[in-house]
Amino acid sequence: xxxxxxxxxxxxxxxxxxxxxxxxxxxxxxxxxxxxxxxxxxxxxxxxxxxxxxxxxxxxxxxxxxxxxxxxxxxxxxxxxxxxxxxxxxxxxxxxxxxxxxxxxxxxxxxxx
Amino acid sequence: xxxxxxxxxxxxxxxxxxxxxxxxxxxxxxxxxxxxxxxxxxxxxxxxxxxxxxxxxxxxxxxxxxxxxxxxxxxxxxxxxxxxxxxxxxxxxxxxxxxxxxxxxxxxxxxxx
DNA sequence: TACCTATTTCGATGAATGTCTATACGGAAG
DNA sequence: CTTCCGTATAGACATTCATCGAAATAGGTA
Numbered sequence: 588x589x590x591x592x593x594x595x596x597x598x599x600x601x602x603x604x605x606x607x608x609x610x611x612x613x614x615x616x617x618x619x620x621x622x623x624x625x626x627x628x629x630x631x632x633x634x635x636x637x638x639x640x641x642x643x644x645x646x647x648x649x650x651x652x653x654x655x656x657x658x659x660x661x662x663x664x665x666x667x668x669x670x671x672x673x674x675x676x677x678x679x680x681x682x683x684x685x686x687x688x689x690x691x692x693x694x695x696x697x698x699x700x
Numbered sequence: 701x702x703x704x705x706x707x708x709x710x711x712x713x714x715x716x717x718x719x720x721x722x723x724x725x726x727x728x729x730x731x732x733x734x735x736x737x738x739x740x741x742x743x744x745x746x747x748x749x750x751x752x753x754x755x756x757x758x759x760x761x762x763x764x765x766x767x768x769x770x771x772x773x774x775x776x777x778x779x780x781x782x783x784x785x786x787x788x789x790x791x792x793x794x795x796x797x798x799x800x801x802x803x804x805x806x807x808x809x810x811x812x813x
Numbered sequence: 814t815a816c817c818t819a820t821t822t823c824g825a826t827g828a829a830t831g832t833c834t835a836t837a838c839g840g841a842a843g
Numbered sequence: 844c845t846t847c848c849g850t851a852t853a854g855a856c857a858t859t860c861a862t863c864g865a866a867a868t869a870g871g872t873a
Contacts, residue, residue, distance in 0.1 A: 600742055611736045614736040614739050618735075620734070621728075621734040622731075631717045634716050634717055651832075654833075655832055661852095673840090676840055676848060678850060687807050688808070690807045691805075691807040696746075696800050735860095755820070765864080791820065
């Protein structure tokens with residue numbers, strides 16, 4: 588169930604085929620990345636200097652309703668790409684760099700030669 | 701329209717936010733990766749020593765109908781992850797390592813420190 | 814030309830997804 | 844305690860997607 592564990596146990600695509608369970612876990616994460624809005628949200632959070640972004644900062648960057656943004660944040664959080672913390676009235680989202688790093692390693696190609 | 705070009709022009713997520721056009725292009729590729737069957741197909745092709753895989757070899761690895769496999773191959777090909785070549789009666793699929801490499805770079809995190 | 818085989822395309826169906834509006838929750842301030 | 848602000852959830856709707864069976868296409872062979 589722990590997606591990060593599945594990612595850690597999955598070999599790079601170029602080394603050996605994924606089994607069904609690994610593929611199912613990895614696919615969940617990529618599916619979360621397969622939406623333009625979520626990609627932009629993730630890049631906003633990932634590139635933020637302090638590492639934290641308030642939800643209100645994100646909703647301001649899109650023409651979408653607040654619940655829609657909240658839904659996308661939830662999806663990114665469920666697959667382990669983001670975490671959230673509430674402080675006072677605001678909720679701050681933060682990147683989980685380990686998850687992103689595992690994905691990057693999974694796709695890495697060992698030099699085309 | 702060239703997805704590989706879009707990938708090449710898209711900065712790593714951790715460096716700067718994607719604009720709408722970049723996000724749309726990148727999302728198409730990740731969406732293609734967001735299916736367990738396609739991930740397994742891609743890993744089969746990517747890890748194959750000779751670099752080439754016949755469609756008949758792929759269908760044998762799944763419990764799915766042959767047209768379904770063909771559909772997934774088409775999706776992977778449309779986003780630039782695979783290419784195909786016909787020789788005699790058989791079609792051989794091959795990985796496009798540049799596309800995978802661009803994706804890996806996009807997700808790369810510069811060391812969490 | 815006709816035939817065989819491997820592959821792709823077509824049409825349909827049930828499930829999943831993105832978006833919205835309306836509502837509920839949680840903390841802060843009068 | 845009541846009200847307000849920011850955020851999350853619930854329900855609904857239209858669209859997209861994965862899968863299948865059946866039919867069509869393409870290469871090679873004779």
